Amino acid sequence: MADRRGIPHIAVERCKGCGLCVSVCPEAVLSIDESRVNLKGYYPVTVESGESCIGCLSCALICPDVTFTIELLDDR
Amino acid sequence: MADRRGIPHIAVERCKGCGLCVSVCPEAVLSIDESRVNLKGYYPVTVESGESCIGCLSCALICPDVTFTIELLDDR
Amino acid sequence: MFSERILCAGFGGQGVMVLGKLIACAAMLGGREVTWMPSYGPEMRGGTAYCSVVLADHPVGSPIVTTNATSLIVMNLPSLERFEQSVLPGGLVLVNSSLIDREVRRDDVLVQTLEANKIAAECGAPKAANMVMLGAYMAIREVIDQNHLKMAFRQIFGTMAMTSFELNMKAVRRGFESVDTVVVTRKAA
Amino acid sequence: MFSERILCAGFGGQGVMVLGKLIACAAMLGGREVTWMPSYGPEMRGGTAYCSVVLADHPVGSPIVTTNATSLIVMNLPSLERFEQSVLPGGLVLVNSSLIDREVRRDDVLVQTLEANKIAAECGAPKAANMVMLGAYMAIREVIDQNHLKMAFRQIFGTMAMTSFELNMKAVRRGFESVDTVVVTRKAA
Amino acid sequence: MGRTLMKGNEAMALAAIRGGCTHFFGYPITPQNEIPELFARELPKAGGLFLQAESEIAAVNMLYGSAAAGARAMTSSSSPGLALMQEGISMLAATEIPCVIVNVMRGGPGLGTIQPAQSDYFQMTRGGGNGDYRIISLAPATVQESAEMMQKAFDLSHKYRTPVFLVSDGMLGQMMEPVEFLIPPSTKPAGDQSWVLSGHQGRRPPRTIKSLRLDPAMLENHNLKLQGKYSRITRRESQFESYRADDAELLFCAFGSAARIVKNSVDDLRQNGRRAGLIRPMTLWPFPFPAFRVLPEKCKSLVCVEMSCGQMVDDVRLAAGGRVPVHFYGRCGGVIPEPAELSEYAEELIVGGAV
Amino acid sequence: MGRTLMKGNEAMALAAIRGGCTHFFGYPITPQNEIPELFARELPKAGGLFLQAESEIAAVNMLYGSAAAGARAMTSSSSPGLALMQEGISMLAATEIPCVIVNVMRGGPGLGTIQPAQSDYFQMTRGGGNGDYRIISLAPATVQESAEMMQKAFDLSHKYRTPVFLVSDGMLGQMMEPVEFLIPPSTKPAGDQSWVLSGHQGRRPPRTIKSLRLDPAMLENHNLKLQGKYSRITRRESQFESYRADDAELLFCAFGSAARIVKNSVDDLRQNGRRAGLIRPMTLWPFPFPAFRVLPEKCKSLVCVEMSCGQMVDDVRLAAGGRVPVHFYGRCGGVIPEPAELSEYAEELIVGGAV
Amino acid sequence: MSVIFKKTAGLTETDTHYCPGCTHGVAHRLVGEVLEELGLLGDTIGCASVGCSIFSYNYFNVDMIECSHGRAPAVATGIKRTVPGKTVFTYQGDGDLAAIGTAEIVHAAHRGEHITVIFVNNAIYGMTGGQMAPTTLSGQKATTAPTGRNAELSGMPLKMSEMIAEVPGATYVERVSLHHPKYIRKAKKAILRGFTYQLQNRGFSMVELLSTCPTGWGLAPVAALEWLGNNMIPYYPLGVLKAPEEV
């Protein structure tokens, strides 16, 4: 499992900055980006350390706004 | 128990002739009197063999129109 | 303008509703305008059931007969008590004397009594006292004929067993005939 | 007849409702007729919150300020987008330039910008940007005085902790003063 | 079929089936029980569905779902049951769902009685639900007409995509009269089905049936659209019967059961040389104002007769527009007026100089 | 207390408590939630009871029970919630139970919107429940009046043993205005309690509160008794405000929120030299017909303004009785008219020669 | 000589309008007796529902209120919350309680209202002429189920007592029957228990009484008793469904 590599993509404009994904990511991949505001007026989430992503889908499962698309790097 | 003696009194004008009391009397004390019609227009129940009454109250308990008053002959 | 306003009244089980329906239906088949209107609701329970029938040669307005009946058909005592005053002077009161043991007190109506229950029993159809009354009514008020009545039976009961149809018609006929044979009390109109 | 019609608008958490209430209440205590009317309902959620305040010397008819505002107090960009056209020519647009980085496009209104969030933070009350705006409004439109404002605080917040009261009043004062110290863009009326 | 003797309730139910009604949802209440009972017997045979709901509220909402899914559906009830349906009816009107709702009126207020009355005129013509909406309201006066109007009700409801009331009462519902089914049975309307919920099959965008519009401008537009429809209906669909009215000095106005009784007394009055007549609204909404536009030249007064304490009289007054006085005669609580008392009332008006 | 800035909803709730209200039953709905929320906070402190019901139907029936047991009780809701209460309201009227029901109106039909409207005028003046009954219907136009009318509502309801509506809307309910509580707090009415359910204690025959009367004559009598009460109320309790109406050529008629806006445009029109005025019904039922009995000599037309598609206009037409034309101007769906558009409309009428 | 049974003072002198043999009358008597025995007649307010028992306000010797169809538990709530010292009960049929009044009964139980509900289940709408109720048995005929209740169309009969017993606020729920004197004695005990819990402010109590409707069922009165015993009891088992720990 530690070998599994995921790539999270975020539809940033749909994000409401609720932080649920951040709270459930086991690898601390995500963080809220307080440096900017999206069109909806929220601080959106951002991929902080994409390389740690294990493609566990937790973020995608909990995100109420379905912002995530997750790819699996299957060549590893 | 066989010694117990009851006297059933019937408020005949309240009787609707449904026959429920007749059906539950263990001693066949009661019967419907088809020879007359009460003011309400029903064949009322009548005490046919009062001497057999054991005062079990079955008739009184089942009568939907609360026609019965039952006395106990306690000198026996 | 012809207008016959009938009240049929009795106990719940005596078939007064059907009696009224048969009159209305037969008259309709005879070309009249008719209405039939039941009493309805919980007060019927165990109490008096009655219906109003209006026969006319023009569209009927009120189907309810209250104080202006031209005919009253009563099957039991409480109904006579309740409706005796509803008949217009000169009207008809048809009394089932099997169950009504008092006289009609009005002296301005036509009274016909007959022992409908007894006659019905004699026909072998003890429940058909209403048919006996119907027959008597037909004899006195000549507004419906036997043919239309037969058709009315069909319409109301659908395909009815032949035997019960025959029994009912027999009771009707006996009622019809009894008007001449039983004691008739006619008081001045 | 005196009539001041104010729109206060911003994000949900920015305190625009309270800002409006304080203006209305202080003006009432100063003897004016006033109304305050919020936007309400689920569309508020996360979106723009705004309220209308009307101050007058006669009973107020419509409490809703739509196209005829005499003053607009905007705390964020979406609110400016939405309400910029609602101000009457010659009216006032008070802009929180901490969160609004574009210019007012109208050239027929009086524009005052101030960095309310920054000033509030400087006061040690980072959430009191609305109070800073209030102070600036009071400085420009002389319709309420500090005393009535203090009484309004009591009426609206009840017994408020003295420290937070002082902090809020400090923010109001800094807003009041800032009107002379910050860059003022006045366009021809 | 020829003429058959039938209760008004039965005639309505049979006519509905002929009118193509396939789904009935209802809750028992006197004096309309013959309607659901007949449907329970007959609809399954015709391949339709009779479903007893747990309440009138459930019934009207089942109706909503069924009609939204494309059925010719209906419900029926009596006065207090109608009161419970008001929210649902407002919803049906707002979402423009075609369906038929029968009210076999009984006396009120509250539980009142199970005897006939006409005291739901307001309920039938001015909502009771919230918001601006109108329901076409048909008022038969005979069993024959009950049947005919029932078939027509379905057509109207589809023509205008709107619920339609059929307003009967305990008298019309319970009485038997000869009926002949003359209108041919309806076949399914080929009309516009573009609003029906049917599943998008991936071939079109999803459909939504809804009433909520949080943007006031949008809701106002929707209301104006509805009002436009209501004016069209008002212009085209109001109906009345005029009975010996042409030269009437005293003009009655009455509907349904009351109207049949008034006819008797018009005849009586005429026989006594009084020039009486009747205008009978056959649609309660739209009220037949055109019937009153030109009053008979000699008309001296209008007399509104209702089996209520006076509700339609508002519309009669509006129709009269102050040109002639409007009198009111009403009986209520299940009391049915007699022709004689109406004639007497009219005579008094005439003698008193009111006419 | 002096003048306090307060929402209309809050003012009504506080005034109710001052008016002696001890029991509140209600179900949440926008835009009236401040009412139950204030009661939830304040009633227990005052020894009263706030109970959240499972629905509007339950609320109105709890109200019925509570008031029948002698409480000064009330409920409040908004348009669709009122639609659900119709059966219960008919029952309250039939059994003559004093209580107060607030409607903070929103736009319809159906769910419509949560924004203000006046499209429940019919619902508030012509039932919607079954049967012949009327509810006193008070329509404030300011927050101050909301408070005053609320206190008055309880007194009226007890005076006549009848439910009373307080008709507010989303605008009046949500807006803040200065309020001063001038009417002294009510103490419990010493009035007739002979109908209250209290247990007979073996000292009197059991009491029954009921609406059902199967004998038509009895139900008709009961209805006539109710109608007698309604005529007394009609004679005594109708109320209106007349604003610059004495010499008006163009006379507006509007109530509640719409009326406040009309006042602005009356002033505007006057400034432009137009003789405009306003009659503002403060009671919707009884409608203030006396206000129109004598129209200003110069009055050339009436203009009914409503935040609806036109409901009160029926009553205005009845009041006008054909003497002057009645025009209608309405906005709906949550749209609130602006004084300017009303003035413009009036100017057009004047220029067009209608006035 | 001593009188061992006479008509309770809990009932008025008015004769009932019930059909011959209808056990509504028995239910009335039991409630009247219990209220009399507990000395509560002067302090009770009863809520009549819409069904054949609507006229119960004429029969119980207590203050009574007529409630709209199904709403008696809400009305009772309003009363009890206003005069908590009074004893408040509802008397409801199965159409009233198990169909249109479902929300009101569930939520009175849910809130734990200190009221007693007398639930007369006769598996039919008696008053309106024998329509199917939620409680009508499978296969049982009714005017709106002319070929008998069909579970495919209308589901299996609803067991209200089982359902209400699941509601946290319900304190005491028992089902009893009125088809035989032996059972009637038990029924009375249950009613007594229901009112006793109310007196102790121990929350919501409901007693379901299986009852006959000879008219609606189209059976003679005695046959109706038998039908109840043979058909209803197997589907609606008798007994306590919920009771509080005794204190």
Next chain:
Amino acid sequence: MSVIFKKTAGLTETDTHYCPGCTHGVAHRLVGEVLEELGLLGDTIGCASVGCSIFSYNYFNVDMIECSHGRAPAVATGIKRTVPGKTVFTYQGDGDLAAIGTAEIVHAAHRGEHITVIFVNNAIYGMTGGQMAPTTLSGQKATTAPTGRNAELSGMPLKMSEMIAEVPGATYVERVSLHHPKYIRKAKKAILRGFTYQLQNRGFSMVELLSTCPTGWGLAPVAALEWLGNNMIPYYPLGVLKAPEEV
């Protein structure tokens, strides 16, 4: 490289109006995914209820109808009985389903309607601003319970699933939670099962989803997830309350 998660075609492109962190969005996604996976999007009719989820008709990629508050199960009944071949579901909040709509949900279950009910229990009235619901926990604050729900006044919170499971016509009732990815996976399975039973015409299915309302609860979104786990689950135990014998 392969996409292992992307937005389902069961949802439209419209952004939701829900507050940040509100798990209504998660519930929507699960329903959308299940419908997509079962290939039902083109053949489904959804019933939106009155609550925060009223606009769900804008979000689900299926035909939808707006239902009056509480009445969705009756509307769904009308639809399903008219087009039995379509998949019909309701999406209801706890105020909608457990308060005003109690009768409708009980009777849809009672009749064994072949529909699937998605019951989003967030223990509060979200839409109207945080009033107490029948499901609000003991002690939990709400705008109409300013000092917290008081069981003496309002009873203990209502367990709808337990109650509905008692109704004979209910086929499948399960309670799941949305507060954590692990539970969300289970929730999806439950929803899948609910719709599958409907496809098999096996009667009424209901899935209760414990959900958050950060706004109504006055908690930050993440804190709300925790609150759900710590407070709701102990009172509303998760799991299958009723399921059919597998065939």
